[in-house]
Amino acid sequence: MNIQVNDEPHRFTEPLTPLDLLSLLSLSAEGCALAINQVIIPRDNWPSHLLKDGDQVLLFQAIAGG
Template sequence: MNIIINDEPHVFVAPLTLTALLAQLAHSHSGTALAVNQQIVPRDRWDTHLLQEGDSLVIFQAIAGG
């Protein structure tokens, strides 16, 4: 399955949830927000949201500052 993550193409084996994707990328959940096809996906749906062929994913990381 081809997915675009932060404007870079990646290939994964389906089925794949957002939680499983973050685990494969070794990305921490803390301070992370995800948008799939320009729609923010609430954290409580990451375990059940299945990615589809051609999805575009943006991973946002919160940064402290002022």
């Protein structure tokens, strides 16, 4: 299964949820937002939403500033 994550290609051998993806990429879900194919996925759906071959995932990390 091929997935683009922030415009970088990644290949996985089994179906993944967004939480699985974050874990495999060693990223924290805290302070993170996620869009799949330009649609924001609510955090409550991350454990059950299955990524598909060809999906484009954008991860946004909250940054504090001032």
